[in-house]
Each structure stands twice: as structure tokens, then as C-alpha cells.
Amino acid sequence: MDANTIATIASAAVSLLIPYLKSFGEGLAKKAGEEIGSKSGETALSKAKLLYETVKAKFSAKPDMAKTIKALEKSPDDGDTQATVRFQLKDTMATDESFTLELANILKEASEAGVDTIFHTTILGDVQNLVQMGNVYGNVKI
Secondary structure, eight states: OOOHHHHHHHHHHHHHHHHHHTTTTTEEEEEEEHHHHHHHHHHHHHHHHHHHHHHHHHHSSSHHHHHHHHHHHHTTTOEEEEHHHHEEEEHHHHHOHHHHHHHHHHHHHHTTGGGGGGGHHHHHHHHOOOOOOOOOOOOOOO
């Protein structure tokens, strides 16, 4: 697989892991699924969880990588840790095509399930213009 595709998959994986790790699985993610109250919400959360478990299992095989995923679990907003996880994902995918295809399939299924619309987004600061593409559901305050 080419380097651009691998970089795209790595970036998408980390982008999905961050909100999942912020809500960290069983607690807030389960509550979010209940609030959404739809089969697609449950499916989206299960895909995010599957992605996390797949990456964690792969990273657990090497101590340095295991340390990185634990750091991301503790501080999902840390840009340096995110970059390290992206780098390690790209490095691993470059030599393991089956892992690359597995991640690509999980991300595709997650996208189809609407995983990008499930997580809570908070925007702070002086926002002049904000555009939401797609549907917005739930408790929306403007």
C-alpha cells in the first residue's frame, strides 16, 4: 500500500481514537449510545471500541508501542502523543498489510455507522463562523 494511503488511515484512526478515549469506552460512550437510542449509535460506538482494541492489541506486542498507547489513554488531547501514535501506526502498517487492511475496514464500517456524528464536540473561544455538515441531533444549544 502506498505511503499516502497509510498516512490517511493512521490519521483517521487516531482521529477516531481520541474522542473514544476521552469518553473511554464503557462509561460515557455507553451513556452516549443510550442517549442516541439508535442501533446506528450502538454500532458506531462498537466500531470505535473495535478500532481501539485492534490498535491496542497490535501495540501491546512491543513495549515502546504499549507505552505510547497507554500515554494516549491517559492524555488523548496531547498532540505529541497523538503524533507518536500516528508515526507508530504508519511504521507498523508499512510492513503489515493485513493490519492495514483491518484498520481500513474498521474505519470504513465506522464511517458507515456514523461514528463521526456520535461524539460530543465542544468549541471554545471566539467562533465567527461554524459550519456543521450533516445532521445534528440531541441537545443542541446555540
